[in-house]
Amino acid sequence: MGSIKEKIKIEVEKIPEDKIAELYNIIHSFRINIASKRGEAKGNRDTALKFFGIWKDMSPEEAGALEEIQLRRKRTFRERIL
DSSP states (O other), X not given: OOOHHHXXXXXXXXXXXXXXXXXXXXXHHHHXXXXXXXXXXXXXXXXXXXXXXXXXXXXXXXXXXXXXXHHHHHHHHHHHHO
């Protein structure tokens, strides 16, 4: 059997001519959606990197508050699963 692209080509050849435009729209939307998600992921990564290292100068009080928040979230999540 051939590659996945070859398999797709074979399947496309079997599509009735009056449905080709509909198939194109599906494929085009799928590709645009992928490109959009990749762009969002890059944007999210860039945004996250802006915060890199902000905790290094955290006061003990702030660190304690952060630990308390993390503990509460962990407990809440654990209770939802059980």
